[in-house]
Amino acid sequence: MDTRTAETKTLEALHFLPSKGEHPMLDIPFVIGIDGRQYRGVRLSLVMAEISGLMDPALERANRLMRLVFPFNGFSVTLEVLGKIQSVDRDKGSAIVSFVEPGGEHLPQMRHILNSYIANDLVALGDVIGVGATMPSPAARTASQRKTSGQFARRLLGSAAMILATLALAGLVGSLAHDRILTQHIAAAGRVEPEGLMLDAVTAGQLDYVNLNAAPGEVAFTIRSTSGELLSIAMPCDCTAALVGAVVGSTLQAGEPVLSVHDDAAAIIVTAEVAAEDMLKLAFADHAEVRFADGEVIRATVDPDSLRAASGRGTTPVRLIPETALPASRAGQLAELTLIRPFPINFGPAGDAALERLSSVLGQ
Numbered sequence: 001m002d003t004r005t006a007e008t009k010t011l012e013a014l015h016f017l018p019s020k021g022e023h024p025m026l027d028i029p030f031v032i033g034i035d036g037r038q039y040r041g042v043r044l045s046l047v048m049a050e051i052s053g054l055m056d057p058a059l060e061r062a063n064r065l066m067r068l069v070f071p072f073n074g075f076s077v078t079l080e081v082l083g084k085i086q087s088v089d090r091d092k093g094s095a096i097v098s099f100v101e102p103g104g105e106h107l108p109q110m111r112h113i114l115n116s117y118i119a120n121d122l123v124a125l126g127d128v129i130g131v132g133a134t135m136p137s138p139a140a141r142t143a144s145q146r147k148t149s150g151q152f153a154r155r156l157l158g159s160a161a162m163i164l165a166t167l168a169l170a171g172l173v174g175s176l177a178h179d180r181i182l183t184q185h186i187a188a189a190g191r192v193e194p195e196g197l198m199l200d201a202v203t204a205g206q207l208d209y210v211n212l213n214a215a216p217g218e219v220a221f222t223i224r225s226t227s228g229e230l231l232s233i234a235m236p237c238d239c240t241a242a243l244v245g246a247v248v249g250s251t252l253q254a255g256e257p258v259l260s261v262h263d264d265a266a267a268i269i270v271t272a273e274v275a276a277e278d279m280l281k282l283a284f285a286d287h288a289e290v291r292f293a294d295g296e297v298i299r300a301t302v303d304p305d306s307l308r309a310a311s312g313r314g315t316t317p318v319r320l321i322p323e324t325a326l327p328a329s330r331a332g333q334l335a336e337l338t339l340i341r342p343f344p345i346n347f348g349p350a351g352d353a354a355l356e357r358l359s360s361v362l363g364q
Contacts, residue, residue, distance in 0.1 A: 036169065067080055084100050191334055197236060197237075198259070199257070205226055244257040270322065273318075276315070298324055305319075
């Protein structure tokens with residue numbers, strides 16, 4: 001028993017509705033907006049559309065909220081449809097879009113437009129649609145006027161959604177540009193410690209003795225060299241000492257740090273063992289961002305004396321001076337270091353301040 005409606009039979013006879021797995025479509029002027037970009041409509045049916053224009057291949061098989069716009073003389077009709085991009089042909093600059101919910105809220109309006117086009121009530125005039133000889137009835141015009149307020153609200157919401165999506169895309173592009181152009185990460189980890197002196201091993205050997213409480217002039221540590229000699233290093237000041245990595249009995253190489261000594265009132269700084277290939281990045285950096293595990297970020301400047309002491313091979317200890325004083329409770333903590341390059345164009349002091357604010361916003 002044939003249960004199809006008269007309308008369905010009429011549309012199938014006109015080769016408009018899909019039949020036996022095929023999807024015949026109408027050549028009707030329309031424009032479709034996807035992710036803020038507009039594409040020219042080639043053909044359209046109730047279940048799918050063929051569009052023309054350059055499209056990102058990554059969108060293939062993706063679902064997007066699309067805006068179908070039918071341009072009439074003096075006005076346009078906009079329908080929001082959830083569509084799925086089925087295929088993208090980059091060579092031809094075309095794509096096929098299928099509607100995820102063909103029976104959604106857009107169906108009555110789209111069916112009315114397409115049925116009117118099939119019945120020659122609407123005619124194509126170039127890239128727009130004109131009204132044919134048969135004018136809508138007064139009842140149809142009254143029903144259309146009732147829908148105007150609802151369509152306006154949906155159009156307003158659609159425009160607001162597109163503006164928000166555009167702003168989000170602009171923020172993403174700005175963030176990527178900030179990361180690519182102005183920032184540079186280095187592999188070295190920063191360590192917070194009081195500013196002071198570093199006592200290194202004067203020869204290769206074994207750490208034989210350590211006295212962290214030695215008075216000035218007393219032996220701070222002793223190294224038994226490979227030849228059997230005992231070499232002692234005196235405490236240079238009345239300050240606090242701490243072992244750096246080594247313990248009594250450890251084997252040391254010449255120049256390896258052993259003790260860190262500092263005055264109790266010493267400022268808290270950030271140090272890092274930076275590889276030779278990263279020294280040039282430090283030299284050209286405007287400043288460094290120091291990010292702690294708890295999320296706090298501070299600015300620090302590179303001590304130029306650290307760069308002058310670089311050997312050009314291996315690693316070099318580098319001092320970073322925080323622009324704001326760090327509390328003593330930060331001592332011993334590790335931090336991530338990011339170098340910020342200066343902006344390539346000089347806009348003067350006022351421009352530099354504005355660019356700094358922009359960089360901080362984009363970096364968040």
